[in-house]
Structures are given as C-alpha cells and as structure tokens.
Amino acid sequence: MIHKNFSINKNTLDKGGLKHLASGFIKEGEVYEQEVGVFLLDWLSEKDHIVVQTSGSTGKPKKIKVFKEHMINSAIATGKFFKSEEKTTALLCLSANYIAGKMMLVRAMVLGWKIDLVPPKTNPLDTVYKQYDFCAMVPLQLDNSLNRLHLIKKLIVGGGPVSENLKQLVQGITTKIYETYGMTETVSHIAARRINPKKVDKKDAHYFKALPNITLNIDDRNCLLIKAPLLNDDTIITNDVVVLKTYKKFLWKGRYDNVINSGGIKLFPEEIETKLQLVIGHRFFITSVSDNVLGDKVILVVEREYDKIAYLTLQESIHNLKNLNKYEVPKEMYFIPRFVSTENGKVQRTKTLELALDSKL
Structure with missing residues (x-):
C-alpha cells in the first residue's frame, strides 16, 4: 500500500x-x-x-x-x-x-x-x-x-x-x-x-x-x-x-519486574529516579541487591568516573531531599564510567548492575 x-x-x-x-x-x-x-x-x-x-x-x-x-x-x-x-x-x-x-x-x-x-x-x-x-x-x-x-x-x-x-x-x-x-x-x-x-x-x-x-x-x-x-x-x-x-x-x-520489596515496603525504582533527577546530572538508575535484613536493598548506580568528593556531595544531596522518604534513600551507591546499553541506547540494567558489583570486588 x-x-x-x-x-x-x-x-x-x-x-x-x-x-x-x-x-x-x-x-x-x-x-x-x-x-x-x-x-x-x-x-x-x-x-x-x-x-x-x-x-x-x-x-x-x-x-x-x-x-x-x-x-x-x-x-x-x-x-x-x-x-x-x-x-x-x-x-x-x-x-x-x-x-x-x-x-x-x-x-x-x-x-x-x-x-x-x-x-x-x-x-x-x-x-x-x-x-x-x-x-x-x-x-x-x-x-x-x-x-x-x-x-x-x-x-x-x-x-x-x-x-x-x-x-x-x-x-x-x-x-x-x-x-x-x-x-x-x-x-x-x-x-x-x-x-x-x-x-x-x-x-x-x-x-x-x-x-x-x-x-x-x-x-x-x-x-x-x-x-x-x-x-x-x-x-x-x-x-x-x-x-x-x-x-x-x-x-x-514502573515495571513490575523492577519492584523492590525492602523491609516489606514495595518501592518503584522509576518513582525514586524521578525524585533523584533533581540532584543527579548524569545517567543513573535505581535497582536492588539481596539483603539479609531488608530482603531487597535499594542501590543507586551512576554513570560517571569515581570521585570521592563528588560521591560524598551526592550522598549529602540525596539525604537532604525532602520528597524522598527513608525507604527510598539508596543504601549503597556505585559510580561506573560507562553503562551497558542496547544498540539503540537503552540501558541494560541487569548487565550494568553486574558490572557495578564486579567493580567493587
């Protein structure tokens, strides 16, 4: 046609x-x-x-x-x-x-x-x-x-x-x-x-x-x-x-498969990300890792080179966000230079998280 x-x-x-x-x-x-x-x-x-x-x-x-x-x-x-x-x-x-x-x-x-x-x-x-x-x-x-x-x-x-x-x-x-x-x-x-x-x-x-x-x-x-x-x-x-x-x-x-159950509270990473956009200028995403106490522990992954001053400054900015409740505050943060992305630019969260966790070892 x-x-x-x-x-x-x-x-x-x-x-x-x-x-x-x-x-x-x-x-x-x-x-x-x-x-x-x-x-x-x-x-x-x-x-x-x-x-x-x-x-x-x-x-x-x-x-x-x-x-x-x-x-x-x-x-x-x-x-x-x-x-x-x-x-x-x-x-x-x-x-x-x-x-x-x-x-x-x-x-x-x-x-x-x-x-x-x-x-x-x-x-x-x-x-x-x-x-x-x-x-x-x-x-x-x-x-x-x-x-x-x-x-x-x-x-x-x-x-x-x-x-x-x-x-x-x-x-x-x-x-x-x-x-x-x-x-x-x-x-x-x-x-x-x-x-x-x-x-x-x-x-x-x-x-x-x-x-x-x-x-x-x-x-x-x-x-x-x-x-x-x-x-x-x-x-x-x-x-x-x-x-x-x-x-x-x-x-x-948000995505059902991204939902974080932290201490019995259901959290949507996408909603937390919307709030964090006020203080983060780089690409980032919220995800979780297993935790013996909480079940799922909220973590933040940011696409940038690690810098101690920038890390501490971001940590303080996040804790000062008034619209972020205590359950949504990331318990850990990772800086990695480059995210794993698909051919058309979408972030592959699982592979990027694996890369971030490996960088800690």
Whole structure:
C-alpha cells in the first residue's frame, strides 16, 4: 500500500521505483540507508508479515512476527490521533532496524507523507535546515536537539521515559512534544501524553491517553492489559504497573519486574529516579541487591568516573531531599564510567548492575 502523495527524499515513487531505490540504498548507501533499504524490500514483498527484533532493554532481545495489516492500522491510528494526514512533511532520524523507525516509513507510505532521511545519531537536527511537520526521537536525541526544535512542529518521543529535567527544559517551546507509550508487540505506540502543554491540567497532566480503537484494563498485579484488535489478535499482558483512570487513560508507575520489596515496603525504582533527577546530572538508575535484613536493598548506580568528593556531595544531596522518604534513600551507591546499553541506547540494567558489583570486588 503506497499512497499517491508519498515521497522519500523528495522522490515520488510507485512500488517499482521504491524497490529500485531500496536496492540502491542496500548496494551503495550508508549504513542507515541500507537499513531502510532492507526494510522497504521486506515491506514490498509478498509476505503478510515482517520479523522485528525487540530492543532487549528489559530482557533478552527476541524476534517477533508483526503482521503488515496491523502496521497499516497503527499508521492510520497515529495519523488520526496526531492529526497528521496526507502531505505531512516528516523526518526519519531513527534506525529502521527497530519498530519505531520502521513505523515512520509505514506511516509515510500509508498516509501519504513526504519523508526525508537523516543519520540516526544523537544530534539528528544538526544538519537539518528546513522545517518538518512530524518527527520521532528517543529522549537522548531530544536532549541534544533543544536549540533546533523550532524545525519540528510535532514531535513524539519514545524508547524510554522522558526525564523530569528534560520535561522542564521543553516548557514554553512552540513544538508540540508528546511522550509515547508502546512496545514492539503493540506495533509502536498505543498511547501518548503531551509534555509541554500551553495549559496544564494538573489532574490529567501525567496520564497517557490511548489511541483510537484501543481499550485498557489491569490485572491482579495492577499491570496494564491492552486490547487492540487492529494491532494484535491477543490481549497484550504487560509488566507495567499503572493507575487506571478510565479505559482510555492511565498513569505509569514502573515495571513490575523492577519492584523492590525492602523491609516489606514495595518501592518503584522509576518513582525514586524521578525524585533523584533533581540532584543527579548524569545517567543513573535505581535497582536492588539481596539483603539479609531488608530482603531487597535499594542501590543507586551512576554513570560517571569515581570521585570521592563528588560521591560524598551526592550522598549529602540525596539525604537532604525532602520528597524522598527513608525507604527510598539508596543504601549503597556505585559510580561506573560507562553503562551497558542496547544498540539503540537503552540501558541494560541487569548487565550494568553486574558490572557495578564486579567493580567493587
């Protein structure tokens, strides 16, 4: 399915022309263009599905089958939700190896967008000199693009939570910026929330709103259940603990598999991290290790070279945080120079923790 108004790098192409372009990308293009070429040929094949690899940030990367029909339905839902119909100008700055990058191309082909490609680097707008209606980024790219965001009218951000500090930095910016929620199994995002609204409704400010044709529920763990018949034949059971407001709105609290049971108190690392962002300027995460007394002991891992003065200063700053209760205060801190990350920049917490614990030996 290729819309008559679809164009890529200013080339308006039919199926044959797109196959030729994709083959050229594979033979002569840069790495990111080769990735696009491989996906386009896969999309244009007679198969009714494509195979997509998950990121591996919360477990071992795996390959799953995604039906093209579901990808088309997802593209249509995105167009309606964000009011981005045909002739929308779009910028692709994500790798086409993953679902987020693939879906930008599908949206363009299905909805009739005019899409341009740039390398999927941390500062993707550095070589961009025209304005686009729509773009998708990961939080790291947004953080490195703040001084050029005027080039994007509408931006969706996914692949990981947007930090509180970054949310503060985008307030007052004219670009409409949305944090998205989704996964490979849901064919990219199924919900979104604006993080820099002109008018702030405190009651709904932190709630994600589901896209069309999606209904939400929770299981006995308070984990989100997603019913999206146009995207997946089965009800999707997640490990994301949420507060469900309506069948369309939810507040995300954290991952069920990250929950820390310390002295009988259930703690969500993601909630603690939000509070610690006020005093930590480097990448970090909260996790736990076994403890004979507490069961789980809260620890903090920070991505930076060890420095005794910085360590003691951070320790004092954390203890002075008024919104951090005594159970949430890290019992140990580790500084390590570099986190273990996936290919697309997501922190692998388990492997990074192993590295941190090894450094103590």
